[in-house]
Structures are given as structure tokens and as C-alpha cells.
Amino acid sequence: MTIVVLAGGLSHERDVSLRSGRRVLDALRGAGTETRLLDVDSALLSRLEADRPSVVVPLLHGASGEDGALRDVLELLGLPYLGSRPSACRTAFDKPSAKAVVAAAGLATPASVALPHSTFRELGASAVLDAIVGSLGLPLMVKPARGGSSLGAVVVRSAGDLPAAMVGSFSYGDTALVEQYVAGTEVAVAVLERDGRAEALPAVEIVPDSGFYDYTARYVAGATEFFAPARLSADVAERCAQAALDAHRALGLRDLSRTDLIVDPAGLPWFLEVNVAPGMTETSLFPQAVAAAGLDLGELLAELAAAATTRGADPRTEGVAG
Amino acid sequence: MDHGPGSTGSRLDPWLDSYAQRARSMTASEIRALFAVASRPEVVSLAGGMPFVSALPLHTVADAVHRLIAERGATALQYGSGQGDVGLREQIAAEVMPTVGVQPHPDDVVVTVGSQQALDLVTRLFCDPGDVVIAEAPSYVGALSVFAAYQVDVVHVHMDDEGLDPVALEEALSRLAAQGRRAKLLYTIPSFHNPAGVSQGPARRSAVLAVAERHGLLVLEDDPYGLLGFDGVVPRALRADSADGVVYLGTFSKTFAPGVRVGWAVAPHGVREKLVLAAEAAVLCPPAFSQLAVSTYLAEEPWWEQVKTFRELYRERRDALLESMAALLPEGTSWTVPGGGFYSWVTLPSELDAAAMLPRAVTARVAYVPGTAFYSGAARADGRRSMRLSYCYPEPDRIREGVRRLAAVIEQELDLLSTFGSAHGPLADAAVDVPTPDSA
Numbered sequence: 001m002t003i004v005v006l007a008g009g010l011s012h013e014r015d016v017s018l019r020s021g022r023r024v025l026d027a028l029r030g031a032g033t034e035t036r037l038l039d040v041d042s043a044l045l046s047r048l049e050a051d052r053p054s055v056v057v058p059l060l061h062g063a064s065g066e067d068g069a070l071r072d073v074l075e076l077l078g079l080p081y082l083g084s085r086p087s088a089c090r091t092a093f094d095k096p097s098a099k100a101v102v103a104a105a106g107l108a109t110p111a112s113v114a115l116p117h118s119t120f121r122e123l124g125a126s127a128v129l130d131a132i133v134g135s136l137g138l139p140l141m142v143k144p145a146r147g148g149s150s151l152g153a154v155v156v157r158s159a160g161d162l163p164a165a166m167v168g169s170f171s172y173g174d175t176a177l178v179e180q181y182v183a184g185t186e187v188a189v190a191v192l193e194r195d196g197r198a199e200a201l202p203a204v205e206i207v208p209d210s211g212f213y214d215y216t217a218r219y220v221a222g223a224t225e226f227f228a229p230a231r232l233s234a235d236v237a238e239r240c241a242q243a244a245l246d247a248h249r250a251l252g253l254r255d256l257s258r259t260d261l262i263v264d265p266a267g268l269p270w271f272l273e274v275n276v277a278p279g280m281t282e283t284s285l286f287p288q289a290v291a292a293a294g295l296d297l298g299e300l301l302a303e304l305a306a307a308a309t310t311r312g313a314d315p316r317t318e319g320v321a322g
Numbered sequence: 323m324d325h326g327p328g329s330t331g332s333r334l335d336p337w338l339d340s341y342a343q344r345a346r347s348m349t350a351s352e353i354r355a356l357f358a359v360a361s362r363p364e365v366v367s368l369a370g371g372m373p374f375v376s377a378l379p380l381h382t383v384a385d386a387v388h389r390l391i392a393e394r395g396a397t398a399l400q401y402g403s404g405q406g407d408v409g410l411r412e413q414i415a416a417e418v419m420p421t422v423g424v425q426p427h428p429d430d431v432v433v434t435v436g437s438q439q440a441l442d443l444v445t446r447l448f449c450d451p452g453d454v455v456i457a458e459a460p461s462y463v464g465a466l467s468v469f470a471a472y473q474v475d476v477v478h479v480h481m482d483d484e485g486l487d488p489v490a491l492e493e494a495l496s497r498l499a500a501q502g503r504r505a506k507l508l509y510t511i512p513s514f515h516n517p518a519g520v521s522q523g524p525a526r527r528s529a530v531l532a533v534a535e536r537h538g539l540l541v542l543e544d545d546p547y548g549l550l551g552f553d554g555v556v557p558r559a560l561r562a563d564s565a566d567g568v569v570y571l572g573t574f575s576k577t578f579a580p581g582v583r584v585g586w587a588v589a590p591h592g593v594r595e596k597l598v599l600a601a602e603a604a605v606l607c608p609p610a611f612s613q614l615a616v617s618t619y620l621a622e623e624p625w626w627e628q629v630k631t632f633r634e635l636y637r638e639r640r641d642a643l644l645e646s647m648a649a650l651l652p653e654g655t656s657w658t659v660p661g662g663g664f665y666s667w668v669t670l671p672s673e674l675d676a677a678a679m680l681p682r683a684v685t686a687r688v689a690y691v692p693g694t695a696f697y698s699g700a701a702r703a704d705g706r707r708s709m710r711l712s713y714c715y716p717e718p719d720r721i722r723e724g725v726r727r728l729a730a731v732i733e734q735e736l737d738l739l740s741t742f743g744s745a746h747g748p749l750a751d752a753a754v755d756v757p758t759p760d761s762a
Binding site: 010011012013014015016018041117120121125126149151152163164166167168170171172205207215216219221222223224225226227228282283288 | 330331332333334335338351352354355356358359362363364365678679680681682684685687737738740741742743
């Protein structure tokens with residue numbers, strides 16, 4: 001089996017992706033696989049054609065990596081890859097869409113509205129912002145509807161801070177998601193599919209020093225305290241695991257995912273978002289969950305990659321061999 | 323793992339409790355992370371400070387280096403003097419420093435690993451944690467990183483079209499004196515300022531020196547671009563008129579190549595003695611190989627002609643930048659007109675925020691360094707409306723394309739401003755954004 005890890009790309013999370021890629025490369029090689037690392041650029045397709053791998057592990061974060069576009073291309077090339085299929089990615093990456101799907105499946109998710117910049121321009125920002133605060137109240141969480149690593153995300157506690165928060169979010173994308181801010185314990189739950197079964201790994205509890213799990217808190221070692229497994233009662237831990245499994249299934253995800261939740265004081269998990277290409281850096285959550293489960297990251301990914309190989313390339317057109 | 327109440331979690335860095343206080347401020351931010359995208363060829367990067375080294379006669383340099391190893395390998399590959407190769411110091415003293423009006427003795431010259439190292443060592447010699455250094459507003463991000471590493475308090479002083487304002491300098495020093503504080507150093511880049519692009523004229527230089535002398539303030543003169551004035555005139559160094567009051571920092575990075583990492587300091591006697599000891603403690607000696615390569619280049623090649631070649635090349639690029647900015651940037655945008663060097667300092671219309679705008683610029687495939695990177699501490703907010711554009715590296719047509727993309731991004735930001743009445747994102751409370759080497 002030969003593996004190509006794809007990392008880098010041109011999104012705002014390129015730096016995170018490169019670090020994820022390098023760590024996964026080391027982990028997979030440590031597990032004895034023949035793996036190489038490629039960036040996503042105009043030379044990629046010819047490189048993949050010239051030396052076709054058995055399976056591709058896409059680790060691009062942000063648009064094109066997590067929205068399914070790249071995977072669409074891999075399917076066109078008939079290359080097997082690890083992770084969710086393009087249409088599932090598209091839904092999962094768009095937070096309002098993901099929230100709607102999981103809400104329909106019975107999960108709690110904060111009340112919210114997602115609006116493009118143009119709506120504020122056409123209807124007048126202050127009128128729209130007043131309507132938002134009137135309906136959702138304060139505090140609010142503002143973030144790009146499609147994005148990661150908390151880029152452009154901010155908690156708003158007073159209405160006067162809302163315009164700046166919107167501007168910050170719109171720097172990263174044209175649609176902003178405004179949610180009721182749910183206070184509680186922040187946890188991330190990784191889900192794996194092995195032997196045809198989906199399983200949730202131990203939840204990882206996130207306690208950032210600054211109080212907000214922003215970019216610095218995520219990627220500067222020491223800025224956040226992690227508990228893996230999370231300090232939850234068995235009951236609540238089970239509910240979180242179930243929420244992540246429900247999200248994974250409802251969205252039609254595959255192989256691996258990471259669901260981010262807030263557990264409120266009553267022990268109810270609230271769905272925030274799900275990641276189809278979770279970070280794999282030195283400070284990322286997915287590897288911590290893997291370690292808490294007593295697994296080796298490299299061996300696990302090698303196993304998942306091998307399973308993706310036997311499943312074959314995804315059917316795009318008639319006649320494509322598996 | 324038992325996680326009962328009172329147990330502690332993991333912070334993923336086992337050495338967290340061991341770091342020195344000075345290292346705690348060393349964090350990278352999301353701004354720095356965006357530069358990972360800026361280095362991709364699809365992006366027109368107006369962020370980098372990389373000289374256009376392809377303009378060097380590389381075959382000739384290759385021959386010289388080959389001969390260097392073949393004929394003097396045992397010296398070129400061995401430890402050398404902590405103060406730097408004597409032959410190179412003689413050349414710096416006799417051929418390079420006179421261009422800026424200074425005739426030092428070779429013993430006054432200390433060769434360092436880039437002038438960046440000289441900057442670091444001088445700060446190390448003079449500054450205890452909490453000491454004050456005066457810097458221009460804005461100032462070179464590499465210097466701010468050094469000052470942060472030594473836990474220095476930076477006081478920024480206003481600049482106008484002619485650089486550091488001596489009246490503002492006098493006011494700042496008086497204010498400090500009233501607080502019972504004394505500045506240890508004045509850090510200044512008098513010629514073709516990075517990032518502001520402006521230069522101090524002769525009268526301005528005298529005025530600055532007068533203020534410094536009156537207050538017993540040692541001047542740290544950083545001069546990487548002095549030879550790259552587009553009118554061919556090399557400004558007279560501050561040190562030329564105050565040998566005892568000025569430490570001059572020079573470098574071959576922009577006149578030859580940054581990759582060799584060869585710079586130098588010309589310092590008053592007492593300072594120079596300590597500087598040599600500090601340099602030896604840091605690196606034992608500067609790289610013999612690099613120094614001899616530079617020395618051979620100076621001896622055998624028409625290095626002054628090469629400087630002229632660089633000047634022409636950078637002038638063409640400057641012109642491409644200035645012309646396209648005038649033609650394309652929205653009304654209300656203003657910029658400095660550099661007479662040399664690599665940079666123009668652009669100030670955005672209204673209350674736009676260059677740092678908040680950077681992610682959108684990256685999406686539009688153009689990059690710049692936001693102005694906040696060039697200010698220290700609480701003063702960072704002063705840089706919000708500005709950005710540094712560098713023209714040294716991309717071809718002129720690429721520069722024009724970059725300005726085109728930037729203009730579109732600014733228009734979008736103005737749109738956001740008119741929609742929301744604010745274009746400011748939240749100002750992150752981060753320490754100085756540590757620069758990557760090619761964007762310093």
C-alpha cells in the first residue's frame with residue numbers, strides 16, 4: 001500500500017494543514033507504511049497520475065479541503081481516499097447546513113441565523129443587527145459560516161461590539177453565522193469507523209487560559225489545558241459520545257470525524273460543528289482522543305487507509321473500476 | 323487516567339513551567355500563519371523583504387567560491403577571529419564605510435551574523451528587562467522582536483516625511499525624565515526606512531544627534547539600505563558626525579546577498595570591546611566561509627557596479643508600485659514615496675484596518691505586512707490603518723497585478739465600512755508578531 005498525504009493548499013488554514021500533514025506523515029511512516037506528502041498546487045494532478053498511490057489521505061483544512069472540492073477531483077481520477085464523500089463534506093463544512101441536519105436528527109444546537117454580507121448592506125446593518133439581538137439575545141457567538149480554527153470567530157457580550165464582530169467574521173468569508181452563546185464545558189469527540197462500525201473515542205475537554213479557544217489557544221502549546229478523557233460523569237460522557245455518533249451518521253460522514261460540543265450545566269451536549277478533516281497537529285484534539293483511547297495514531301490511520309483501499313475508488317461514472 | 327476533581331490536565335508542552343520570562347512572549351499568531359499562504363506563487367506577495375539576488379552574477383560568484391575552497395579551504399572552513407576576518411574588516415573600513423562618510427579603523431569594526439545579530443548583541447549589552455529603548459513610529463519588526471526578547475519597553479516616537487521628528491524625540495525624553503526613567507538607546511533607520519520608506523535629510527540628522535547628545539542617549543543607527551538610493555547619492559551616516567555617540571550597523575544583505583549572513587557594527591571603543599566578547603559568547607566567531615566569500619567578492623568583482631544594477635532594478639519596481647497605486651487605489655489612500663530601499667508605507671482611507679483586512683487580501687491572492695506588526699505593545703493600535711508594501715522582489719508586472727488585487731480588496735473593505743460603520747476587527751492582545759525571515 002502506498003499512501004499520499006495531501007496538506008497545505010491556499011486556505012487561511014494552510015499553516016495548520018502543513019503541520020497536520022507533517023505529523024501524519026511521521027505517524028504513518030512510523031507505522032511502517034510507504035507514505036509521501038504532497039502540497040495542493042498545479043503540479044499535484046500530474047504527480048498523482050505519474051505515481052498513483054493506493055490511497056490518498058486529504059488533510060487540507062478550510063475551503064477546497066473540507067468542502068469536498070478536492071475529493072471530487074480524487075473521485076474523477078479514480079483514487080481511493082480516506083474520509084467523507086464530497087456531498088457530505090459540503091453539508092458538514094457549511095455550519096448552518098450541518099446544524100439543520102443534526103437538529104432534524106434530534107441534537108440540540110444553539111439557536112442561530114446565518115446571513116451574507118449583502119443582506120446587511122441591502123437592509124441596513126443596524127436594523128438587521130437589532131433584529132438579531134432582539135431574537136437571539138446576548139451573549140452571541142459570531143463566526144464565519146464556513147471556516148475553521150476559530151478564525152474570525154468571537155464572543156459578543158454587548159450589542160455595541162456586534163458590528164466589529166461581523167466585520168471580523170466577514171474578513172474570512174461572505175456569510176456569517178450568529179449563534180446564541182451557550183456557556184458550559186467545551187468538548188470534542190472523535191468518531192472512527194472500523195470494521196463497519198462507528199465508534200466514539202473518549203471526549204477531550206478544552207480549557208483555554210484566555211477563556212476562548214481561538215487560534216492562539218489552539219496552536220500555541222501551553223495556552224490551553226486539555227483533559228483526555230474529559231472530566232464528565234459517565235452519563236454525560238455517554239450522551240456526548242452519542243451526540244457525536246448521531247452527527248456523524250446524520251451527515252452521512254465516513255471513516256473519521258470530530259464533533260465539537262458544549263456541555264451545559266444541566267449536562268446537555270449542544271452541537272457546534274463537525275470537522276471532516278480534523279487537525280492533526282501537535283496540539284490538535286483528534287490525536288489526543290486517539291491517545292486517550294490507548295491507540296497509536298500512525299497505526300490507526302494506516303488501518304483506516306488500508307480499509308479505504310479495499311473499498312476502492314468511489315463510483316463517479318459508469319465503468320470506473322473499484 | 324484518574325481525573326478526579328483537582329487533577330490537572332495536559333498542556334501538551336512538558337517544559338511550560340521552565341521557560342524564561344523572556345520566552346513567554348514568543349508566540350506566533352494567525353497573522354504570521356497567513357504568511358504561509360503568501361509564499362505560494364499564486365499569491366502576489368508585497369510582504370517580503372527579499373532582495374532580488376537573481377540579479378547577481380551567480381556564475382562568477384560560483385567560481386570565486388570554488389577557488390576559495392580550493393585555495394584557502396583550510397582557513398575558510400576553520401574557526402576564525404571572534405571579531406571577524408581582518409581582511410574583511412579592512413575592506414569594510416576602507417571601501418564600504420567611506421561611502422557613508424565614515425573612516426573607521428578596522429579594529430572598530432565587528433563582523434556579525436547579519437546586522438540582525440549586531441542589533442541583538444547591542445541590545446544585550448545595554449538593556450536589562452524593563453529598560454527603555456526609543457524607536458521610530460513605526461519601526462523595523464526585526465528590531466522589535468529583539469527588544470521583546472530582552473523584555474525592553476519600547477517608546478515609539480513620531481516620524482514625518484523626513485523621518486524621526488526631533489521635537490517629538492525631545493518631548494518623549496523629557497516625559498521619561500519626568501517619570502524618573504532614562505532611555506538606554508535610540509534605535510533609528512535614517513535612510514530609506516523599513517517600513518516607512520522615508521529618509522532623514524542632513525539638517526534633520528544634525529537635529530536628531532543634537533537631541534541625543536543633550537540627553538546622553540546612545541544612538542543605534544541601522545543602515546541596510548543606505549547605498550540603495552535611486553538618485554545615486556549615499557546619505558551621510560549619523561556616525562560620521564558623532565563617532566562616540568553612535569553605533570552604526572551595516573550589512574551585505576542588500577548590496578550583495580542576505581544568504582551569506584554577514585553584517586557588522588562600527589562602535590565606539592568601549593562598546594566595541596564588550597561587543598566582541600558578547601559575539602564570541604554567542605557564536606564563537608562569525609562564519610569564516612561566508613566572510614571570505616564576501617571578501618573575495620569585494621576584491622575581485624565590481625561590487626559598486628552591482629550596487630548600481632540593484633538600484634536600477636529596484637527603481638523600476640518602485641516606479642511600477644507608485645504608478646499603479648496612483649492609478650488604482652481608492653481615494654483617501656495615501657503612501658510614502660521612497661527615494662531608495664524596498665518599501666512604501668501605505669495608509670488606508672477612513673478607518674479601515676489593515677490587519678483585519680489581511681485574510682480577505684489572502685483570499686484575493688495578494689499579501690502585505692499589516693502596520694500593527696511594526697509597533698510594540700499598546701502602540702500596536704497605531705499601526706492599524708497602515709500597511710507596508712515591498713517592491714523589491716516581484717517583477718514590475720506582478721507588482722501592478724498585486725496593486726490591482728489590493729485595490730479590489732480595499733473597495734470591499736470600504737463597502738463593509740459603509741455597511742457596518744466600522745471596519746475594525748478586534749485587536750488581538752498578542753505580543754509582537756514574530757516575523758518570518760523573508761517578511762522582516
